[in-house]
Amino acid sequence: MALPPHTRSTQLDFPTAQRYKSFMPYSSSTQNLLDGLTEPQRQAVTHIDGPLLVLAGPGSGKTRVITHRAAYLAWTATQPHHILAITFTNKAANEMAQRMQQLDVGRGLTCATFHSFCARMLRIHAERANLRPNFSIFDQADQVAAMAEAVARTGLSKENFPPARILNKISAAKNEMISWQQYADDAYDWQEKRIADLYAAYETVLAEQNALDFDDLLTKTALLLGNDPELRDQLQQRYRYILVDEYQDTNHAQYLIARGLALDHENLCVTGDPDQSIYAWRGANLHNILQFEEDFPNAVVVRLEQNYRSTPQILTAADAVISHNRKRKEKKLWTANNDGPAVAVTECQDGHTEAAYIASQIRQHVDAGGTFSGIAIFYRVNWLSRNIEHALLQARIPYQVARGVAFYGRKEIKDTLAYLKLVANPADRVALTRIINVPTRGIGKTTVDRLLNFAAQTDRPILDILSNPKEIPDVSRAAKHLQSFANLMTGIAQTAETNSIQDTLEYVVRYSGLLAMWNKDTDKEALGNVHELISAATEYDQQHADGSGSLTDWLQQISLVGDVDAIDHQLGAVTLMTLHAAKGLEFDTVFIAGVEAGLLPHERSNNERADLEEERRLCFVGMTRAERSLTLTSAHWRNVHGIIRRTARSLFLTELPKDSVTWLNIGQEGKTVDHDDDGQRPASANDYLTWQKGQLVRHPTHGIGRVLWIRPASQGTYAGIHFAAEGEKTLVLEYAKLELIEPDELP
């Protein structure tokens, strides 16, 4: 079959493009792409021009559809470099690029996250966006530092205006594309007006430092596309086919970007699942996917509802939970997969028991021939990983924690990188103040203040002033220290100029005195982490041996790593991550820990139904990651902030179906406690079975009371308790915060 003529001619416009595979026989290559696809999948893959919405339930082969569709486009309609695929994580982007190569499509396809794509665009088109191409990207901590400065400048107190909280509000505004001017116009009371002031001041602080925060990457790109039709045309010429994955989690700015890039050709394909929307708290707007058909009236809609991932048991359980959401589009998930084991719910005595139980289950699974890398443990909050890590360590089970962001947030890593960031962007004051005296080199707070003041007054680059420190008023004794710091920075800059990033990093660590400092502190952990950083740099150097890399690019890549990007499936280790990070992944065996009231659903989101529904979706996402085996665990007692608290059963556990779920109670020693056998669901939490009439208990508000009777029922364990002040009360033991009092504890 002949190729459309326009695809050939465009090759001249883009000389870097790989050879066009017109010599490949059309029929065999495209046939391979369609082999083994179901009808709806095939429909999505072969759709070429015009908007396309793929509503894809969990495990419905969405990734396969996306990659095959991109390949199909590249074979039949266009060249790879006209295709832009936006994924949710860098890892997904890399995997997609890899798969495209396996499909022999050729290079040139752009796979990126929204953030990395935007950062790239803003550097290339910096002048048009009113930026300098070497801008810094500020992470959470940098943003807090910048905001702290803004607060100080505005003359407000950090106590009344905590930087982190203000940043949340400003981030929400930016996601909605609300500028500081507009925010000021909309401010309706004193508090809001001050926040508007801070927004403005914060923007100034960032601009002075040639810095953008994460949200700026999106908003500035969206603005650029909106205000610069010439550039938008240029980009639309380049990116003729656009795919956006996980569309249910896009915010308004991301929506504008996707729409802006596809404004004229409308070749926008979005995929997602409203039931897996879990990022509303950071501005994700479910309307984007729900109203896609109104946005693009000639949109084709494809539904992928057959699940290829999970057993019927897992799918039934997950579906039972999610069907409790009222605000949702009904969807029938089904699978032709073989039966597997029942979904397990294991209620444990406490967090240690829970962790030990998971470890022992993993041992058992691997002894029976399973692999570590097929296992994942999810949790709602990061701190839950502590117990589990401890238990895995003791059981000698290899594990990895998806914590890319936390790694780059470590002090020693941030310190090391700050030297490089300062070289890449000398205006980066946050980086400068971070390391000017780390390790200590006799430059104290007063000196730094004088330096910054002088720089602000004279409006000269700080590094210039540093090289001539005697010009700074009132700085005499510290001048020579400033001078040597300036020399150090010059040395690093020169090294960076001509050497690999690895070499530059090693230069920094050695000549800055950081290495000596860590050695002195016998801070083995810091050293290890920095070695890891250096290996990351080595890897980058190797990947860019052709000279395509740069310091700015490396720093950018690091700024935009996500938690999941850190995991390596080849490692042969159990994977630990938050439920949020688990999106899009799949594992043979999944444990979800801490499935208890207050944790999942999280107590901070109990107030509104919308929040509760998002928690339920989160639970749904976690459950549907499992292919064969799914275990939900909880603890009756949970150590929070060092205080041991009684927990209640999670609402979501009560929503599980009666069939295909087995319940288990684990006592302190990890032994199975007998549980009632009236069916599939336990009638009571079994540690209460040891409670007896006449025992004394303490209630947080009612005080001390005596147990009159206990009666297990299907909804929980009921007990009549006589309190001195209020007489007899009937309480549900699972929900009342009762503590057992030992007789010898009393006066």
Next chain:
DNA sequence: GGTCCAACATTTTTT
């Protein structure tokens, strides 16, 4: 200007 200790928050989820 540097060091040490006590008070303090910290824990929702993240690019």
Next chain:
DNA sequence: ATGTTGGACC
């Protein structure tokens, strides 16, 4: 329970 910050003291 743990890590960070700020203030007192050297």
